[in-house]
Structure formats: structure tokens, C-alpha cells
Amino acid sequence: MSRLKMLLIAATASLCAGIAPGLAQEVTLRVHHFLPAPAPVPKNFITPWAEKVMKESDGRIKVEVYPAMQLGGKPPALFDQARDGVVDIVWTLPGYTPGRFPGTEAFELPFMPAKAEPTSQAFWDFYEKYLTDEFKDVHPIAVHVHGPGLLHVKGEGVSKLEDMKGLKLRGPTRQTNALLGALGATSVGMPVPAMPEALSKGVIDGTVVPWEVTTPLKVAELVDSHTDFEGPRGLYTAAFLFAMNKAKYDSLPDDLKAVIDANSGREMSKWVGRVMDEGDQPGIAAAEKAGNTIRKLPPEEVARWQAAAQPVIDAWIAEVTEKGYDGAAMVEDAKAMIAKYADGN
Structure with missing residues (x-):
């Protein structure tokens, strides 16, 4: 190999070595x-x-x-x-x-x-x-x-547990759908982007979502009432x-x-x-501007909902324990971890 060719090869290798790392990054x-x-x-x-x-x-x-x-x-x-x-x-x-x-x-x-x-x-x-x-x-x-999810429902909405009976409500996840069923409603699972059309066409009577997502999806224009819950913990997330x-x-x-x-x-x-x-605040403001009913259920009523929901927790613990998880420990740890950040404990 000629000396000139060797020099050309060396120069090319040097050039490649100089630019390759930059390109790779x-x-x-x-x-x-x-x-x-x-x-x-x-x-x-x-x-x-x-x-x-x-x-x-x-x-x-x-x-x-x-x-x-x-x-x-x-x-x-x-x-x-x-x-x-x-x-x-x-x-x-x-x-x-x-x-x-x-x-x-x-x-x-x-x-x-x-x-x-x-x-x-x-x-x-x-x-x-x-x-x-x-x-x-x-x-x-x-x-x-x-943030804690709540009920957004057409018509008079929900002021007590019995009002859930017969409502068709969109839920986001398996556990939320189980909760809606335990509370007396018929759950309809669907991703949130599909929910406004389902509301407008009467496929569902309402939905559970946090206030945050009601603004981009214009939920306040599609329902008449919003039901939240008093206390340190929300209905679901x-x-x-x-x-x-x-x-x-x-x-x-x-x-x-x-x-x-x-x-x-x-x-x-x-x-x-x-x-x-x-993001919850603009959602609340939009509901107020629309003239919708916004209510918070009092502690004694919330306790009734919690009692009705307990079988959902028990069923989940049993189900995941069968799969090899320690379901009871996971629930207690989740509560303790949330309390650490939310309550300063």
C-alpha cells in the first residue's frame, strides 16, 4: 500500500472519529x-x-x-x-x-x-x-x-346514594366501573375522548372524571349537575x-x-x-358559568357510599392475593404513603 493511500485512510478515519460521536448523540x-x-x-x-x-x-x-x-x-x-x-x-x-x-x-x-x-x-x-x-x-x-374524581350527570343529578340506581355512567378503569356497579349504577367503560359524544347522544347519563378534564372536553355544557364528596379522600382516581x-x-x-x-x-x-x-379550577368555573348545580355530599352520606364501596376493595384484595400479591398490605401501604404526603404523617 502506498504511503499516500495510507495517509488518506488515516485522515478519513480521523475525520470519522471526530464526527461520529456527535452524530450518535x-x-x-x-x-x-x-x-x-x-x-x-x-x-x-x-x-x-x-x-x-x-x-x-x-x-x-x-x-x-x-x-x-x-x-x-x-x-x-x-x-x-x-x-x-x-x-x-x-x-x-x-x-x-x-x-x-x-x-x-x-x-x-x-x-x-x-x-x-x-x-x-x-x-x-x-x-x-x-x-x-x-x-x-x-x-x-x-x-x-x-385529582379526586366526581360525578357529572344530566338532569337533577345525584344527591344521595339511591339516586345512582339506573344511571348509565362512563367509567375510566376496571375498579371504577366495579365501584359504579356497587353503588347501583350501570357502568359503561370507554376512553375519555369518546365520552363527550356518548353524553351528547344519550348513550350515557353522566360520567365520572376529575374537574381538570371537564374543561377541554366541555363537559359542563353536556350535563346539568356535579356531585363531589366532603372529607379528606375523594371518590376515586x-x-x-x-x-x-x-x-x-x-x-x-x-x-x-x-x-x-x-x-x-x-x-x-x-x-x-x-x-x-x-387544572380543576377552570372546570369548576365553567360549571358555575353554565349555571349547573354543584353539590358536596355531607360526611354522613359519604359514610353510606363508603360502606357500599367496601366490597369492591375486599374483592380486589382477594383477586390480587390469588395472583401472588399481598393485596391487604398493598392497600395499607397505599393509604400510608398517601397520608405521608397529604397529611404530613
């Missing part, structure tokens, strides 16, 4: 979720999170956000889209695939949640203790819940997951992994929980 992450972009979590968590990651990576991570299932599929497919690498990151509800993530349902049991911010911090602790195996096929960035494709995370160089790590965990869960809580 440029990455685009596509985030996919199910709500319109103006909804509180997309607007006030997902987009700011993306901007934070891009800034802290000096632009070497680019994040593209696709709301309202723009990349295809239905909301229940989101977890598998992240698992399979169809997209890089998703925001979804594990409960959209009933029974697949039984451990998460501890936080969805009746009268479990406090406000979303403390309950979401507790949910991250619970994930680290109990749910790492359930979510082993993805790389969780945050887990959280929404739903568990959410913000997670990344595992292989995509593993492929990142260490310094970019560090950026993702710095924007993952309990603090991110707390952040999105706070967004959920803050």
Missing part, C-alpha cells in the same frame, strides 16, 4: 398521547417537560409531541406503542387495558385518593416498591393520578403512566441518559400531579 424522541394539546397535562406538563429536556441536553435531544393520537391507534394501544418502539414516549392510563396491571389498581380503589399532587408522590413510592415488574417492558419517567421505550433509553449515551434521569421520578410525578390539581 443527536436523538429525536416522539411523545404520543390521547388528549388535545390545550388540555392541562399536555399544555402544562408534557410540553414544558419536553422543552426542559431539550434545553438541558443543549439541543442534542429533540422532543416532538403528538397529541390526540395523531400517530395512529386508539388510547388503549399507547402502552404497547411505547413497549414496541412504535413511538418513544407515551402518556397513558394502565387502566385502559383492564386487568393487565393489577398492582396499579390499589390507587384506583374507592375513597383512596387525596389531592393529585400528594397522591402522585405516593404513587411513585408505591411504584418503586410494588410495580417495577408490572412496568418492566418500558422505562417509567413519571407515574401519577388525577385513575393511575397514569409517562414512560419511554426501554431500548431507546438504553441506546442513549450516558450524558443524555442523565438528562432523562434528572427529569424522571418523584419530582416529575409531583409536578404533573400539581398540574392536575391546578
